[in-house]
Amino acid sequence: MNRNLAARAAFAMWLGIIGAGMAHAQVVRSTAFTTAVPFEFAVGNRTLPAGTYTFEMVLGTPTEADQIGILVVRNLDGKHYVAQVTDVAQLVEASEKATAIFHRRGGRVVLSEVREKGKSVGLQLRSIATETQSAGDSEDHEIITLLAAAAPPRPIVQRSNSYLAR
Secondary structure, eight states, rough: OHHHHHHHHHHHHHHHHHHHHHHHEEEEEEEEEEEEOOOOOOEEEEOOOOOEEEEEEOOOOOOOOOOOOEEEEEEEEOOOOOEEEEEEEOOOOOOOOOOEEEEEEEEEEEEEEETTTTOOOOEEOOHHHHHHHHHHTTTTTEEEEEEEOOOOOOOOOOOOOOOOOO
C-alpha cells in the first residue's frame, strides 16, 4: 500500500516538474514576408532563379541580445529552398517595410540582409570568403533593395470534381 502511494506521489511530482518547465518555455513564432525577385541570386552557396520568394526568420524577430538567426528562403511552389544561419545586425533606423537587400558585384547577385517592418535589428548573411575575394575593390557594385509585397500571393490550388460521401 505504501509502495503504491509513493509511486503516485513520485509520478505527481514528476508531472509538476514537467509542467513547470513547459510553463517557462517560450513560444517562438517565425516571421515571414513575400516578394518577387526579378533576377537570379545566391543565398550562401546556392543559386536560386528569379521568382516569388518567402523570406522567413525561423527563430522569430531577432533582438539586440541575439547573435545568430536562421533564415529560410523558399519560392512559392516549393521547388527551391535554402536555410541559412545568419548574424543579427543592428540597423541605424527601423525599416518602414520588410525588405530583402541584395549586393550585385560583377554580374553576381547575393542576398546580404533581411529586415522586418518596424524593427531596428535584422538578419545579415555571412559573406562567403570567395565572394569577398572575387569582388575585391570592384567598382561594379550595386545595392538592390526589394520591398515586401503588399499582400502575399497565394498558390493556386486546383481541385478535381469532388463530392461528399454520404
